[in-house]
Amino acid sequence: MAPVNTRGLRGRGFDDRRFYDLFKKKPASMWLTPVEKADLPNRTAPFDAWSVKRDCVDC
Structure with a gap:
């Protein structure tokens, strides 16, 4: 997978499409970085x- 060019992307949000493409198209054994589930307490805090928050954006 080619590196993502992030120049000029400020304020455009995070595009997680590459992650979904990776998960769908390649078995985990072929990923460059291992991914493990971590069940952490208070992970959604x-x-x-x-x-x-009353003044949050996109709540």
Whole structure:
């Protein structure tokens, strides 16, 4: 997979399409970086806090 050019992308958000393409098209044994599930306590705390902020953007 070619490196992503991030110049000029400020303010355009995060495009996770490359991740979905990778997960769908290649078996995990072929990924360059291993990915492991980490079941962490309070893993959603930052998202929960953001969603109840009165002045948040895109809640």
